Amino acid sequence: MTLSIRALSVGRVFGLPKPSFTYLRGWGATVDIPLIMFVIEGGDAPVVVDTGADLSRAWDVHRIKMEQSADEQPDVALRSAGIDPDDVRLVVNTHLHWDHSSNNHLFPNARVVVQQSELDFARKPVMWHRRQFEALPDLSPAWQRAEDRISPVDGDTELAPGITLISLPGHTPGSQGVLVEAATRRYLIAGDCVYLYDSWEGDADADHIPAGIYTDLVAYEESLRKIETLGCEVIPSHDSRVLDRRIFA
Numbered sequence: 001m002t003l004s005i006r007a008l009s010v011g012r013v014f015g016l017p018k019p020s021f022t023y024l025r026g027w028g029a030t031v032d033i034p035l036i037m038f039v040i041e042g043g044d045a046p047v048v049v050d051t052g053a054d055l056s057r058a059w060d061v062h063r064i065k066m067e068q069s070a071d072e073q074p075d076v077a078l079r080s081a082g083i084d085p086d087d088v089r090l091v092v093n094t095h096l097h098w099d100h101s102s103n104n105h106l107f108p109n110a111r112v113v114v115q116q117s118e119l120d121f122a123r124k125p126v127m128w129h130r131r132q133f134e135a136l137p138d139l140s141p142a143w144q145r146a147e148d149r150i151s152p153v154d155g156d157t158e159l160a161p162g163i164t165l166i167s168l169p170g171h172t173p174g175s176q177g178v179l180v181e182a183a184t185r186r187y188l189i190a191g192d193c194v195y196l197y198d199s200w201e202g203d204a205d206a207d208h209i210p211a212g213i214y215t216d217l218v219a220y221e222e223s224l225r226k227i228e229t230l231g232c233e234v235i236p237s238h239d240s241r242v243l244d245r246r247i248f249a
């Protein structure tokens with residue numbers, strides 16, 4: 001059994017303020033970023049990590065400019081990679097922000113794996129983060145479309161041979177990464193703990209740069225230090241270079 005990771009584009013968002021990605025850095029600048037869904041292949045069944053955003057809510061709910069071509073719809077993107085969404089048995093949400101968890105319902109036979117602490121927070125976020133979780137009056141959050149299939153976990157958890165969930169709180173209370181033992185090396189699908197390659201590489205002032213959106217900066221630093229100990233190559237959540245490379249084997 002040889003595991004590999006495939007990165008699929010499931011949309012793009014435009015004109016976001018740079019400091020929301022790179023903490024206290026890039027004032028006045030905006031960035032365009034891809035939305036990425038990952039599939040871990042080579043095990044008993046494909047495992048999907050993060051399911052992207054809902055195009056219809058991008059502007060109406062989130063005031064974010066988003067594009068999604070027909071072939072970037074998550075189920076279509078999967079089928080073109082030769083994977084039937086019905087065959088997916090496990091979906092992991094790195095966290096429950098709308099742009100990572102809005103299409104869980106497209107996988108009718110999958111258990112959805114989320115940290116319990118994330119589930120608790122998504123149901124009752126601090127008021128400044130309500131929109132990211134769609135915890136708004138008169139709106140049913142998209143992640144709840146598959147709520148009955150959510151199976152919560154607590155902390156680091158082995159999901160399948162060679163696939164381990166790693167608790168990485170900070171960006172949100174229950175953020176998690178997925179550590180994958182592939183043929184040539186070990187990879188971490190880092191979720192929004194690491195947005196961009198530049199976030200991981202840091203700058204003159206800091207070894208790594210957190211996102212500008214977070215719930216606990218102290219926990220965030222501990223999570224980044226934890227990643228350092230894993231002996232892995234980090235795959236960020238929103239870097240277009242991840243899509244250029246596409247396969248991590």
Ligand SMILES: [Zn+2]
Pocket residue numbers: 095097171192
């Ligand atoms: Zn996020």
